[in-house]
Every structure is written in structure tokens, then in C-alpha cells.
Amino acid sequence: MTGRPMTAGFTAGGLPSAWRQSLPQIIALAAVLLADWLIFPDFFQVRLQDGRLFGSIVDVFNRGAPVAILSIGMTLVIATRGIDLSVGAVMAIAGAVAATLINGGHGMAIAVLAALAVGIACGLWNGLLVAVLDIQPIVATLILMVAGRGIAQLITEGQIVTFVDPSLIAVANGSFLGIPMPVVITLAMLAITVLLFRTTALGLFIEAIGINRLSSTYAGVNTRIVLAIAYAWCGLTASVAGIIAAANIKGADANNAGLWLELDAILAVVIGGTSLFGGRFRLLLSFIGAIIIQAMNTGILLSGFKPEFNLIVKAAVIIVILIMQSDAPALLHGRYRRWRDSPAPGRETPERQAGGGAA
Amino acid sequence: MKKRFLPLLVTIFVFILAYAICTLQFPKILSWRVVGNLMTDNAFLGVVAVGMTFVIISGGIDLSVGAVIAFTGVFLAVTIQHGLPPELAFILVIGIAAIFGAAMGAMIHYLRTPPFIVTLAGMFLARGSCFLMTTDSVPVDHPLYARLNEVFVQLPQGGRLSLVGLIMLVTVAAGSLLLHQTRFGANVFALGGNRAAAAMMGVPIARTTILIYMLSATLSALAGIVYSLYTSSGYSLAAVGVELDTIAAVVIGGTLLTGGQGFVLGTFIGVLIQGLIQTYITFDGTLSSWWTKIVVGLLLFAFIAFHRLLVVLSARRLQAGSSPQRRTEPAGTRSTGPQSTGARST
Numbered sequence: 106m107t108g109r110p111m112t113a114g115f116t117a118g119g120l121p122s123a124w125r126q127s128l129p130q131i132i133a134l135a136a137v138l139l140a141d142w143l144i145f146p147d148f149f150q151v152r153l154q155d156g157r158l159f160g161s162i163v164d165v166f167n168r169g170a171p172v173a174i175l176s177i178g179m180t181l182v183i184a185t186r187g188i189d190l191s192v193g194a195v196m197a198i199a200g201a202v203a204a205t206l207i208n209g210g211h212g213m214a215i216a217v218l219a220a221l222a223v224g225i226a227c228g229l230w231n232g233l234l235v236a237v238l239d240i241q242p243i244v245a246t247l248i249l250m251v252a253g254r255g256i257a258q259l260i261t262e263g264q265i266v267t268f269v270d271p272s273l274i275a276v277a278n279g280s281f282l283g284i285p286m287p288v289v290i291t292l293a294m295l296a297i298t299v300l301l302f303r304t305t306a307l308g309l310f311i312e313a314i315g316i317n318r319l320s321s322t323y324a325g326v327n328t329r330i331v332l333a334i335a336y337a338w339c340g341l342t343a344s345v346a347g348i349i350a351a352a353n354i355k356g357a358d359a360n361n362a363g364l365w366l367e368l369d370a371i372l373a374v375v376i377g378g379t380s381l382f383g384g385r386f387r388l389l390l391s392f393i394g395a396i397i398i399q400a401m402n403t404g405i406l407l408s409g410f411k412p413e414f415n416l417i418v419k420a421a422v423i424i425v426i427l428i429m430q431s432d433a434p435a436l437l438h439g440r441y442r443r444w445r446d447s448p449a450p451g452r453e454t455p456e457r458q459a460g461g462g463a464a
Numbered sequence: 465m466k467k468r469f470l471p472l473l474v475t476i477f478v479f480i481l482a483y484a485i486c487t488l489q490f491p492k493i494l495s496w497r498v499v500g501n502l503m504t505d506n507a508f509l510g511v512v513a514v515g516m517t518f519v520i521i522s523g524g525i526d527l528s529v530g531a532v533i534a535f536t537g538v539f540l541a542v543t544i545q546h547g548l549p550p551e552l553a554f555i556l557v558i559g560i561a562a563i564f565g566a567a568m569g570a571m572i573h574y575l576r577t578p579p580f581i582v583t584l585a586g587m588f589l590a591r592g593s594c595f596l597m598t599t600d601s602v603p604v605d606h607p608l609y610a611r612l613n614e615v616f617v618q619l620p621q622g623g624r625l626s627l628v629g630l631i632m633l634v635t636v637a638a639g640s641l642l643l644h645q646t647r648f649g650a651n652v653f654a655l656g657g658n659r660a661a662a663a664m665m666g667v668p669i670a671r672t673t674i675l676i677y678m679l680s681a682t683l684s685a686l687a688g689i690v691y692s693l694y695t696s697s698g699y700s701l702a703a704v705g706v707e708l709d710t711i712a713a714v715v716i717g718g719t720l721l722t723g724g725q726g727f728v729l730g731t732f733i734g735v736l737i738q739g740l741i742q743t744y745i746t747f748d749g750t751l752s753s754w755w756t757k758i759v760v761g762l763l764l765f766a767f768i769a770f771h772r773l774l775v776v777l778s779a780r781r782l783q784a785g786s787s788p789q790r791r792t793e794p795a796g797t798r799s800t801g802p803q804s805t806g807a808r809s810t
Contacts, residue, residue, distance in 0.1 A: 188580070238769065238772055239772065239776075240768055240769075240772055241721060241722060243525065243580060243721075244715075244721045244768055245768070247708070247711065247712075247764065248761050248764050248765045248768065249761070250708065251708050251712060251757055251760055251761045251764060252757055252758050252760070252761020252762065252764075252765075253761075254754070254757055255754040255755065255756070255757030255758035255761065256758065258752070258754040258757075259754070259758065263752050263754065359754075368584055368588075371581075371584070372584075375581065381577075381578055381580075381581060382578075411595065411596075411599070413592060413595030413596065413599060413700075414592065414595075414596070415592070416588040416589070416591050416592030416595065417588070417589060417592035417593070417596070419585075419588045419592075420585045420586070420588035420589035420592060423581065423582075423584065423585035423588070424571070424585050427571065427575050427577045427581065427582065427585070428575060430577070
């Protein structure tokens with residue numbers, strides 16, 4: 106399925122390989138949640154009020170929803186060895202469209218569908234630049250990142266458009282079976298995306314393009330269409346996140362909606378273990394990455410540090426991940442193994458037998 | 465040889481055309497006073513864009529520049545408030561920025577990671593450090609600032625070329641010399657053209673990469689000093705989004721975002737084009753400032769499409785002439801050097 110050999114379902118550790126590869130992320134999530142719990146003992150306390158769940162842990166999922174949704178689309182784009190810098194701006198555009206339409210007397214369905222359509226159109230524009238005009242993804246999406254907020258302000262005529270329509274507000278404040286609506290939407294988007302890209306060959310094509318676009322073309326993959334689909338899906342997820350963000354503040358703020366969220370989304374994908382060099386993707390792990398980011402944010406807030414401290418923590422996380430993903434640990438490990446396995450005088454090597462299997 | 469200058473010529477042509485259109489509508493735009501203000505208002509952007517030109521020509525990108533400008537402003541405001549002489553604060557902050565840039569360059573080279581993600585971490589770090597120092601807007605009321613802001617070159621018609629404008633012009637001139645006349649500049653071009661080939665030719669990849677990001681961060685700190693003089697304050701949310709304006713200026717200035725080709729002079733004109741759009745909007749009075757973003761976005765698209773067309777045309781011509789010594793890369797691949805081969809084990 107991916108570039109890795111999939112024959113070994115079970116490894117020396119006795120765990121299925123998919124689990125073993127997800128282990129760093131799951132451990133990281135557990136560590137962050139544990140830290141949150143140590144800071145704030147009531148962290149895991151959940152109570153039901155007015156038919157909706159409340160509590161810090163619910164809040165983590167609720168507030169993490171926009172980034173989690175963005176990270177779904179971003180994962181696909183990054184898997185093609187691309188990047189989409191414009192998602193924050195697309196969020197602003199989608200929020201502006203939804204808010205303006207609902208205030209113009211249109212129904213909820215029209216407003217939401219139009220916002221989603223605009224998101225897909227933005228994604229297709231990016232896809233067109235990348236797939237047909239062959240412009241580098243970082244450059245191609247930069248155009249919409251710069252111009253997008255201007256377009257959003259054009260739609261809102263430079264103002265923050267507030268709305269009172271209860272059905273649109275319910276997108277952020279409502280609940281389904283007690284679960285906050287943003288979480289439900291996130292899980293639905295995740296499920297749809299997994300179904301669409303993992304049960305069909307589409308995900309395979311995306312990974313093929315990420316590994317080598319030229320050879321994928323030669324192998325008969327219609328790379329242009331697949332790339333366009335990936336970017337369009339990313340635009341769609343951005344517009345969903347934009348609608349939630351607008352509903353959350355009951356207004357469309359063209360300047361600040363989704364500001365810098367593209368960076369958080371990319372960070373979530375990177376934490377999730379999807380390589381920035383493309384070629385493979387793990388949707389579920391990107392979701393966990395987004396939750397890790399939000400759990401850190403919440404933890405910093407709960408611990409009484411200034412929220413600005415977040416940025417430093419995020420920088421540290423990126424640096425640690427970069428070092429882990431680079432060749433440095435492997436090199437060090439190799440050096441350690443050579444040192445360990447070398448028959449140094451006067452030193453027994455009992456670890457030799459134990460260190461065989463996996464590697 | 466002539467073809468190399470085509471993007472630059474187009475940029476200059478666009479600038480002259482835009483200025484002519486503006487002048488037709490508002491004759492007062494063609495005055496020394498406006499030109500002087502254009503230099504002063506865009507001085508910090510001009511300074512930082514010179515560094516970004518080096519980075520982009522080398523095939524990289526630096527997202528941390530805006531945050532470094534804000535960091536410099538806050539650092540200066542806070543330390544001067546605590547009694548540090550401004551001259552010393554200037555030297556200190558440039559030193560810090562140089563180390564910061566060198567560290568980013570080292571990470572990019574030795575960890576073989578995309579510059580995009582490393583400088584993103586740098587951006588978070590620099591922005592976070594400003595927040596840690598203060599979240600308020602701190603005014604600077606040192607007599608030296610007042611004195612420096614009174615330094616200007618008298619232009620005709622009552623125009624003034626301020627000290628910060630002068631700093632920008634000197635930076636552009638020095639950057640131009642460094643890029644086009646020195647061995648370091650040649651190495652930067654070689655790195656952006658083809659990293660692997662540059663390494664084989666004996667270009668010191670590690671040193672050049674580190675120096676490039678060091679230069680960019682140092683110039684960002686200089687831009688931060690200019691910004692601090694210009695606003696006489698330090699604010700941790702200052703210069704948000706400047707990295708985008710800077711990249712846009714570099715691209716509009718005719719530098720190829722894929723690396724390997726570009727001009728400092730073009731970047732300077734790219735900065736002036738953005739300044740001109742803002743001046744036009746101010747003169748008009750009815751247009752909102754967000755039109756700047758849309759127009760800059762459109763220009764960005766036009767220039768990127770134009771560069772792409774040039775690359776495609778030259779590839780076609782090469783194929784038709786079947787000259788085997790130069791071949792453009794296949795579409796969609798980035799020249800990220802040796803690290804791009806093979807999957808990584810994570």
C-alpha cells in the first residue's frame with residue numbers, strides 16, 4: 106500500500122506494524138495529556154449539561170477541530186510532495202461567503218453549500234497552478250495566501266459581518282448525541298476522507314505522485330487530475346474549518362479568521378509522521394497530531410503561562426521532530442551499535458543476542 | 465546572456481508603466497516629495513528583501529524575517545528602556561540575529577530539512593521570544609532616536625531622503641555588489657542552480673548555506689532597527705505578514721522562486737512597486753487598503769506565470785536545438801539536493 110514493505114504484519118515486538126509505527130504519536134499524545142492532568146487534576150472530568158458534554162478534555166477536541174479538519178486536507182497535499190499555504194485565507198473566504206449569504210436572507214443550506222463550493226474552487230485554482238502550469242506548490246499557493254484575505258475583505262466589504270442565524274451558529278455551538286458539533290464534523294470529515302482515499306486507489310495514486318511524479322505519469326496515473334483532486338479536497342476542508350470558525354465567533358472576520366492556522370495544520374501533519382518529502386500519508390495520525398497541538402495549547406493555558414508561550418513550545422516541538430526525522434539519530438544509533446558490537450578489550454557484549462531481530 | 469535580464473527588464477517596465485499611469489491620474493505622484501516618502505515608508509521592507517533575494521536565489525525560503533523584525537524592535541525598546549545605550553543595543557541585536565540565522569542555516573544543511581519548516585520554527589521562536597519580553601507596545605524616547613530621525617538628505621521640491629531611506633539604498637547597493645561581484649554571490653547562484661552539481665564543483669555547501677541564512681537574519685535585524693527608528697517603538701505583533709510582502713517583492717523583482725536566477729536591483733524595484741500601489745490607494749482615498757493585497761496577488765501570479773513561460777520556452781528551444789549540455793528539470797520536482805533521493809525511515 107505504501108512505500109514500506111507490508112509483508113511483515115507482525116514484528117519482533119509482537120505488535121502489528123501499523124500500531125508500532127503509530128506508537129511515537131500515541132506516546133506523545135499520552136504524555137501531553139498526562140502533563141495536562143498533572144497541571145490540572147480535573148482535566149479528564151466530563152459532565153453532561155443541557156444535553157452536551159463539557160470539560161477540559163472535550164474542549165481540547167472542540168477547539169482543535171478547525172486545525173484537525175485542515176490537517177486532513179493538508180495531509181493529502183503534503184503526500185503529493187506539495188504544500189498548501191492558502192488554507193487560512195480560504196477559511197476567511199469561506200466564512201465571509203457563508204456569513205454574507207445568510208445575512209442576505211438565503212437559507213442555511215445555500216450559505217453552507219456556497220461556502221463549500223468556493224472552498225473547492227479555491228483548491229482547484231491551486232491545483233490548476235500546480236498540476237497544469239507546473240508551478241512549485243509553495244509558490245502557487247502563496248498567491249492565494251496573499252490575495253485571499255483581500256478577496257475575503259472584498260466580500261465582507263471590509264467589515265466584520267456578524268450574524269444571528271441559529272442554524273449556522275449551531276455548526277460550532279450545537280451538539281449531536283452530547284458530542285459538540287465541531288467534533289462530530291471533524292470525525293465525519295475524517296471518515297469520509299479515509300473512505301474516499303484509502304478504500305479506493307486514489308490514496309495510492311497520491312503516494313505514487315509524492316514519490317515520483319514523472320514515473321507515475323509514465324505508469325499511467327493521470328497525475329494532473331489526481332493533483333487537482335488533492336488540492337480541491339484541501340480547499341474543501343479549509344472551507345469546512347472556515348464555516349466552523351465563523352460560526353464560533355458568530356461572525357466573519359476577514360483579517361483574523363484562520364490566521365496562521367496553515368502553519369498549525371502543517372505542524373499537525375508533520376507531528377503525525379507524514380513526511381514533508383511526500384510519498385506516504387497517515388490521516389488518523391495527522392488528526393492525533395492536531396489534537397496533540399491543541400492539548401499543548403490547553404495545557405499552557407491551564408498552567409497559567411501566558412498563551413504566547415505556545416509559540417516557543419511549538420518551535421521546540423518542530424526542532425525535536427526535525428532532529429528525529431533526520432538522519433542524526435540513525436547515525437548516532439549506528440555509531441553506538443558499532444561501538445557496542447566492537448570487540449573492545451575487556452568488555453563483554455551480552456547485548457549482542459538481544460539486539461538482533463527488528464532493526 | 466541577454467535572456468537572463470529579461471525578467472528584470474519586465475519588472476522595470478512594469479514599474480515605469482505603473483508610475484506613468486499613476487502620474488496621469490494624479491500628477492502630484494511624480495514629485496520628489498512622494499519619491500522621498502516612498503523610500504522612507506518602504507525602507508525596512510527594502511532592507512529585508514535584499515536578504516530574502518539571496519535566500520530565494522539559493523533555492524530556499526525564509527519565513528522568519530517578519531518575526532525577527534518584531535523581535536529586534538521589542539528587544540531595542542525593552543533594553544533601551546532599561547538604560548542600555550542604543551548603539552550597544554544595535555550591535556547586540558545584530559549579533560543575536562546573526563547567531564540565530566546561522567543556527568537555522570546549520571539545521572537546514574546538517575539535518576537536511578526543508579528550509580520552509582526550519583524557518584517556520586525560527587518564526588515561532590522569534591515571535592514567542594518577543595511575547596516573552598513584553599506584549600505591550602513599548603515606546604522609545606531616547607534622544608539618539610530623535611537625532612537620527614532628523615538626519616536627511618534634502619531633495620528638490622522639499623522632498624527628503626531620510627536616514628532609513630539611505631540605509632536601504634546603501635543595503636541594496638552593497639547587496640548587489642555582494643551577489644553579483646563576489647565569490648560568495650557566485651556560490652549562492654550555484655547552490656540554487658543545482659545543489660549536487662555545485663557540491664561537485666567544490667562549492668562549500670555547508671558554509672554557503674549557513675552564511676546565506678545568517679545574512680538574511682542579520683539584514684532582518686537591520687530592518688528591525690530601521691523599523692524601530694521609523695516607528696520609535698517596539699511591539700511584538702509588529703511586521704506580521706512581512707515575510708509574504710518580502711517574498712512577493714523578490715518574485716515581482718524577477719527572481720526565480722525555483723532559485724538560480726535573480727537580481728537585488730529587481731527586488732528593490734519590486735519593493736517600490738508595492739509601495740507605489742499603497743501610495744496610489746492613499747492618493748485615491750476611496751479605495752480600501754486591502755486592494756493592495758489583491759493587486760499584489762495578481763502581480764505575483766502574473767510574474768510567476770511569466771517566469772514559468774520563460775522556463776518552458778527555453779526548454780522547448782533547447783529540445784528543438786537538441787543541445788545536450790543543458791537540460792531543465794522534469795516538471796514538478798524540486799531540486800532539494802541529495803536528500804530527496806529515497807524514502808526516509810521514520
